[in-house]
Structures are given as structure tokens and as C-alpha cells.
Amino acid sequence: MRNTVLLYLLLSLFASASLPVNAATQPMAESPPTAVIERQAGLVNLNQADVMTLQSKLTGIGRSKAEAIVAYRSEHGAFETVDELLEIKGIGKALLDRNRDKLTVK
Template sequence: MRHAYFASLLLALVATVSLPLSAAPTALEPTRTITTELSTSALDLNKADAATLQSQLSGIGKTKAEAIVAYREEHGDFASVDELLEIKGIGKALLERNRDKLTVN
């Protein structure tokens, strides 16, 4: 009984160690790095559509995202990120939560 228990523990240990080794890339395989716009740059308020604003910004739902786009269409491009404060429902706290994610170009 003891030998069977020890053998099953040894088998589990070997399987745990060998699985990551077999899944690791070999020296011949090129390493690929995938970057996305989200991780490399801020979201441009003057180009983003409502769906993008909604999905990328914290606390911005469908209604606020559509209000941002409507404001931009009515008043022209945003001159600064702070101009978001002119939109009903967007206050200082919400702006500060998203400031690092936003830019205007």
C-alpha cells in the first residue's frame, strides 16, 4: 500500500514538472509579442466611437458614451480632456478615473 501511494505521488510530481517543460517554446521558435492600442496608447476622444468609449473607459456606459460623441459632433473636436466636464453626468471623479486613458489629437 505504501509503495503504491509513493509511486502515485512520484508520478504526479513527474507529470507536473514535465508538462510545463514540454509546453515551453524551443530556441528555434520565434517569440511573438502582441501589442494592442489599449496597452500602447491612450484613447483619442476626437476619434473614438461610442462603443469604444463604453468598453475602454471606467464608469462610462452606453448613455454617457453616446453623450460624448454627440457633444463632439455638436461642438467640434475636444480641445482638452477636461472639456468632458461640460457633458452632463461626467464629473471630476469620473474624469480623474479615466484621465490616463484619454488624449486629444
């Protein structure tokens, strides 16, 4: 009985000692692209976001407004500022202010 308990203690000691060694030998992954970092930070890039992203990430933006944003971008080129959203019919100052901290135009 005593030998069995000692054996289990030694086994758990060796197992826990090998975890940091295995973790240290794993190769580091390459840094993620900018779009991934922005998504992780919660920012929506108006110049790259598709309809589904705009619709799901922004407050008060449904399918028709998201489509209008993409259409505006297609017709007028890339957004230079977030405030350009005010040029789109149906998007007012209040809606822009609600989403301003979620938006970027890189």
C-alpha cells in the same frame, strides 16, 4: 542505434540554425498608424473614439454617457482638452479623474 541518435542530433542542430536565417530574411512591416499605436498604449482619443470604444475602455462610462460624448463632439467640434468632458451632463470631476490617464485629444 548510435547512428539514429547522431542523425536526430544533427537534424535538430540544422533545424535550429536555420530559424534565425529565416527570421532575418522576413521583410519588416510598415509602422502602424497613430490610432493603432494609441490603442496599443491603452489611450482613447476623444476625437476619434466611437461609442463602443468609449464604453469598453473607460471606467464608469456606459452607453448613454458614451453617446453623450460623441454627440457633444458632433455639436461642438473636436475636443481641445480632456477637461472639456466636464461640460457633458453626467460626467463629473471624479469620473474624469478615474479615466484621465486613459484619455488623449490628438
